[in-house]
Amino acid sequence: MPAVTELEERTLLPPEPDTRDQEELSNLLARLPREEKARLVGPDGTETEIPDEVYRTLRQVIDALVKGKAITIAPHDTMLTTQQAADMLGISRPTLVKLLEKGDIAFEKPGRHRRIRLADLVAYRDRARERRRLALRELTQEADDDGLYDTGTGFVPTR
CATH class of the missing domain: 1.10.1660 (Multidrug-efflux Transporter Regulator; Chain: A; Domain 2)
Incomplete structure (x- = not known):
């Protein structure tokens, strides 16, 4: 997974245009299945099924980063x-x-x-x-x- 710059704890900045990181993100988005049940795989190989809404949100985050947009994730009580x-x-x-x-x-x-x-x-x-x-x-x-x-x-x- 490409490195993403982190700013003020919750804001992810997109990778620089025309870089290896942006290309990796684009390739990742293209490979993500749309309809299968999603699983999160940890560094140790442990797999955990994730809800569809979480998967759709992760796809949207990657899509926004590929398009050069920054993403901020904040709890609702912020x-x-x-x-x-x-x-x-x-x-x-x-x-x-x-x-x-x-x-x-x-x-x-x-x-x-x-x-x-x-x-x-x-x-x-x-x-x-x-x-x-x-x-x-x-x-x-x-x-x-x-x-x-x-x-x-x-x-x-x-x-």
């Missing part, structure tokens, strides 16, 4: 700063603070600074995604009901 949480959601820190103050995301304030539990942030993100999916579904249904999908090219003639 506490995040407001900046870390905002970065994870892809929003500004002031926007995140507004969500916290509205009560959309649970947080703790052990001192002067707010801390957000990773599990609470993930739950909010999932709720927000589901709300967006429902809204898009409703808009699509309304457009279909109004016959907007049957109106030709969608371009409005200007002359």
Whole structure:
């Protein structure tokens, strides 16, 4: 297995592009079976069957590293700063603070600074995604009901 750089305990950086390590990771990903029951083999040869979800997650980690992406693995009880949480959601820190103050995301304030539990942030993100999916579904249904999908090219003639 290729060496992977470790940064701050839980962040794995991808191997440098066009190196032997990246090629080994790519080959490993290509050889991994998709449907068999997965087993973890220790250095001493001991084999342990692993759950399908763990196997799929390991495949995703390897795939991300092959694509040059860094991976961070953190327990759900990890506490995040407001900046870390905002970065994870892809929003500004002031926007995140507004969500916290509205009560959309649970947080703790052990001192002067707010801390957000990773599990609470993930739950909010999932709720927000589901709300967006429902809204898009409703808009699509309304457009279909109004016959907007049957109106030709969608371009409005200007002359």
